[in-house]
Structures are given as structure tokens and as C-alpha cells.
Amino acid sequence: LSDRLTDTFRHLRSKGRITESDVNSTIRDIRVALLDADVALPVVRHFTGAVRERALGAEVHEALNPAQQVVKIVNDELVTILGGETRRIAFAKQPPTVIMLAGLQGSGKTTLAGKLAYWLKDQGHTPMLVAADLQRPNAVTQLQVVGERAGVPVYAPERGNVSGYDAAIESRSGTQGFGDPIAVARQGVEEARRQQRDVVIVDTAGRLAIDEALMRQASDIRTAIDPDEVLFVIDAMIGQAAVETADAFQRGVDFTGVVLTKLDGDARGGAALSVAQTTGRPIMFASTGEGVKEFEVFHPDRMASRILDMGDVLTLIEQAERAFDRRQADEMARKFMAEEDFTFDDFLQQMAAIKKMGNLKSMLGMMPGMNQMRDAINALDEREFDRVEAMVRSMTPFERTHPKQINGSRRARIARGSGVQVSEVNALLERFTEAQKMMRQMRRGGGMPGMPGLPG
Numbered sequence: 001l002s003d004r005l006t007d008t009f010r011h012l013r014s015k016g017r018i019t020e021s022d023v024n025s026t027i028r029d030i031r032v033a034l035l036d037a038d039v040a041l042p043v044v045r046h047f048t049g050a051v052r053e054r055a056l057g058a059e060v061h062e063a064l065n066p067a068q069q070v071v072k073i074v075n076d077e078l079v080t081i082l083g084g085e086t087r088r089i090a091f092a093k094q095p096p097t098v099i100m101l102a103g104l105q106g107s108g109k110t111t112l113a114g115k116l117a118y119w120l121k122d123q124g125h126t127p128m129l130v131a132a133d134l135q136r137p138n139a140v141t142q143l144q145v146v147g148e149r150a151g152v153p154v155y156a157p158e159r160g161n162v163s164g165y166d167a168a169i170e171s172r173s174g175t176q177g178f179g180d181p182i183a184v185a186r187q188g189v190e191e192a193r194r195q196q197r198d199v200v201i202v203d204t205a206g207r208l209a210i211d212e213a214l215m216r217q218a219s220d221i222r223t224a225i226d227p228d229e230v231l232f233v234i235d236a237m238i239g240q241a242a243v244e245t246a247d248a249f250q251r252g253v254d255f256t257g258v259v260l261t262k263l264d265g266d267a268r269g270g271a272a273l274s275v276a277q278t279t280g281r282p283i284m285f286a287s288t289g290e291g292v293k294e295f296e297v298f299h300p301d302r303m304a305s306r307i308l309d310m311g312d313v314l315t316l317i318e319q320a321e322r323a324f325d326r327r328q329a330d331e332m333a334r335k336f337m338a339e340e341d342f343t344f345d346d347f348l349q350q351m352a353a354i355k356k357m358g359n360l361k362s363m364l365g366m367m368p369g370m371n372q373m374r375d376a377i378n379a380l381d382e383r384e385f386d387r388v389e390a391m392v393r394s395m396t397p398f399e400r401t402h403p404k405q406i407n408g409s410r411r412a413r414i415a416r417g418s419g420v421q422v423s424e425v426n427a428l429l430e431r432f433t434e435a436q437k438m439m440r441q442m443r444r445g446g447g448m449p450g451m452p453g454l455p456g
């Protein structure tokens with residue numbers, strides 16, 4: 001997947017502007033890539049439509065080349081659909097805040113109940129768990145174990161308290177269910193209120209497939225406890241079935257947020273896009289393992305990168321956008337076109353821009369087509385940058401624009417002024433001459449590849 005996209009973008013990178021046929025062929029590749037990531041077909045269609053519209057529209061970001069523009073559009077669109085900003089739990093004004101979990105069996109609800117409780121407890125909340133999955137006696141036991149690991153109390157129906165409990169345990173049938181999960185959920189919330197717990201998390205039953213009776217049960221529990229949040233829990237590995245499942249739960253129970261589980265697996269996360277797009281509900285949390293701490297707030301931007309599998313490029317673009325002052329880039333481009341010589345002021349500006357972008361070495365490694373500049377700047381590390389800056393600042397304006405005129409006595413003065421050895425000034429001048437030569441070569445080669453100001 002990633003290879004194919006990378007090829008597409010490499011192809012685009014070599015062109016000066018985006019044409020309709022560029023967009024069309026890119027869209028075709030993105031389509032395949034998304035289907036590979038198990039995004040549902042209708043979602044893929046909608047998504048590619050939105051990307052096409054934006055890519056062909058007037059919205060052109062001058063600081064980026066065509067390939068980067070398409071990456072950015074694809075990424076922005078993904079992040080938008082995935083929910084933009086992360087949404088937080090809507091806590092009730094009158095505690096306890098009631099959080100109900102719903103989803104297919106095996107999706108990770110019970111595990112999540114423990115994680116969520118642990119996470120909330122860690123932030124100073126006083127959660128309680130309620131075992132309202134009475135389909136199988138084991139489900140109650142499982143939640144009790146989970147609660148113990150999280151160090152959080154569990155409200156569960158007791159043997160003998162609930163009709164059918166003993167019978168269910170004895171028969172181990174696990175199919176009929178026992179007791180009244182709606183009553184247990186209600187009592188659990190009441191118990192939490194009585195104990196002045198500020199959050200109560202209600203675990204519910206699920207089936208392996210969408211099931212009318214169970215959906216009704218979940219809906220009845222919802223009505224009985226009037227939760228502040230209903231979290232739909234879905235396994236990231238569910239693939240193409242994500243849309244149908246999410247749709248059924250939205251119609252059957254309705255939910256306020258989504259939790260994506262098993263992201264520690266190799267699922268690409270296409271389900272996230274499908275669910276978010278189909279239901280319009282935000283994905284709030286991600287579950288990344290079986291342990292009680294393997295849980296995090298969902299980050300739409302990270303998921304977008306995961307779906308596209310090109311995090312480095314995206315990070316680079318963001319950093320580049322931040323670092324580049326438009327005017328500076330324009331000026332650099334103008335000079336380039338006007339065949340004015342590359343001066344020490346330009347050199348300084350470029351280094352400052354690169355420095356602003358973060359770690360120099362990793363930057364050079366990430367930057368597509370940065371190889372040419374690499375030799376000229378490679379020797380610079382962050383510490384050395386300060387010395388170079390000091391040297392350039394010790395030059396007169398004339399020297400900065402006429403580096404060839406910097407003779408021995410000028411070099412000695414610059415070295416004194418910046419507190420370095422003359423040999424360092426010599427090395428800098430040598431490196432600068434290399435960069436200048438390279439700029440001339442590139443200009444002869446026609447056009448200006450890559451980002452303005454950063455010869456690509």
C-alpha cells in the first residue's frame with residue numbers, strides 16, 4: 001500500500017503543477033490504497049470525491065509542490081472525517097457521569113471498561129464498573145477480574161440474588177442469559193450514586209453478529225440509565241463489516257462516541273474511517289492491547305497517517321509549513337529566477353529555516369530529493385549552526401554578498417569577531433561556494449524543484 005502511494009507521489013513530485021489527469025491517476029491509487037486498508041467502498045467513493053474537488057479547486061498552497069499538496073489534501077480530508085479535534089468525555093453536571101458500552105461480542109468492551117476506569121481513576125475520578133452483561137456468567141467474572149486489575153469496584157448481581165444465575169452457572173449454557181440486565185444496570189447506577197462515585201461505566205452484552213433481541217436489550221438499558229455517553233466499541237480488524245455494524249448500532253442504540261480496539265494488531269485502521277464517515281460520531285479512544293494501561297485518547301491525525309502509512313512525509317510537510325515564512329520563500333524564488341547569486345544572507349536564512357524545522361539530520365533523511373543540498377549542509381549539526389551563524393554575522397554586508405572578496409585579512413577578522421579559528425571560516429567559505437555552485441547548476445537544469453528556498 002505504502003509503496004504504491006509513495007510511487008504515485010514520487011511521480012507527481014517530478015511535475016510542476018497538478019493537471020486533471022494527475023489528479024485522476026492519484027485518485028485511482030488512493031482508492032486502491034483505501035480499499036487495501038479495508039475502508040468500505042461507499043466511504044472510499046465519498047472520500048475520493050472530496051479530495052478530487054479540493055485538488056482541482058483553486059485551493060493551492062504556494063509553499064508546497066504538487067505532490068505535497070495532494071498529500072496534504074488527502075491528509076486534511078482524512079483528519080476532518082476522523083473527527084478533527086479530539087472530543088473529550090462529556091461529564092455530567094450532576095455526578096455520576098454514566099458511560100454505557102455497546103458493541104459486538106469480542107469487540108473489547110469488558111477490557112475497555114477496565115482501561116477506561118483505570119484511566120479515569122488516574123485522573124482523580126472515582127469510577128465504578130457495572131456488570132450488565134448477563135448473557136454468560138463468565139462475563140460477570142471477567143469484569144470482576146478487570147475491575148480488580150484496575151483497582152476499581154464492580155457492581156455485579158450476586159448469586160442467589162438474581163433469578164437464573166445459579167442455573168446459568170450450573171448449566172454453563174451461556175446462551176439464554178440470566179437475570180435482568182436492565183435492572184442490574186439501573187441498580188448499578190443507583191449504587192454508584194449512593195457511594196458517591198463520580199463515573200459509572202456500564203458493560204453490556206454483545207453477540208457475534210448483529211442481533212435484534214440484543215440490540216433491543218441495549219436500547220432498553222440506554223433508556224433505563226439515560227447515559228451521558230454511549231460508547232460504541234469496535235474492533236479495528238473488522239474490516240469491510242464496519243459500516244454495517246456501526247450503522248446497526250447507531251440505529252438500534254445510538255451512540256455518542258466510538259472506541260477503536262485492537263489497534264496493536266496490524267489492521268490499517270480503515271474501519272475508523274468507515275465508522276466516522278458513516279455515523280458522523282467522533283472516535284474518542286483507542287485500545288492498543290490487552291493490558292489495563294494499553295489505552296489512549298484517539299488522535300485523528302495519527303490515524304490518518306496510519307491509514308496512509310506515510311507519517312514521515314506528513315510530519316515533514318507540517319514542519320515545513322510552519323517554518324517557512326512566505327515572504328522569505330518568495331524572495332528566494334525571485335532571486336532564483338532572476339539569476340541573482342546565492343549570498344551568505346540566503347545561506348543563513350536557509351539554515352535558519354532548516355533549523356526551525358527540527359532535527360537537521362533526520363530532516364535531511366526525510367526530505368524527498370534533498371540529496372543535493374545534503375553534502376553542503378551535512379556537516380552542520382545543531383551546535384555548529386550557532387558558530388556558522390556567528391561567522392556570517394561577523395561579515396559585513398559587502399562580504400555577505402561578495403564572498404569571493406573575502407581575503408585572508410577579512411577571514412582573520414571574521415574569525416576574531418565570531419570567536420572561531422580561521423580554519424573554520426575557510427571551511428565555511430568552501431561549503432558556501434559548493435552550495436552556490438549547486439544553485440547555479442540547478443538553475444541551468446531548469447525550474448526549481450522542491451520547496452522554494454530549499455533546493456530539492
Ligand code: GDP
Pocket residue numbers: 103104105106107108109110111112206261262263264265287288289290
Ligand atoms: P467483549 O466481548 O466486547 O467484552 O470483549 P472482551 O473485552 O472480552 O475482549 C475480547 C478479547 O479481545 C479478549 O481476549 C481481550 O483480551 C481482547 N482484547 C480486547 N481489547 C484488545 C486490544 O486492544 N488489543 C488486543 N490485542 N486484544 C484486545
Ligand code: MG
Pocket residue numbers: 106109110111133139203204
Ligand atoms: Mg464483555
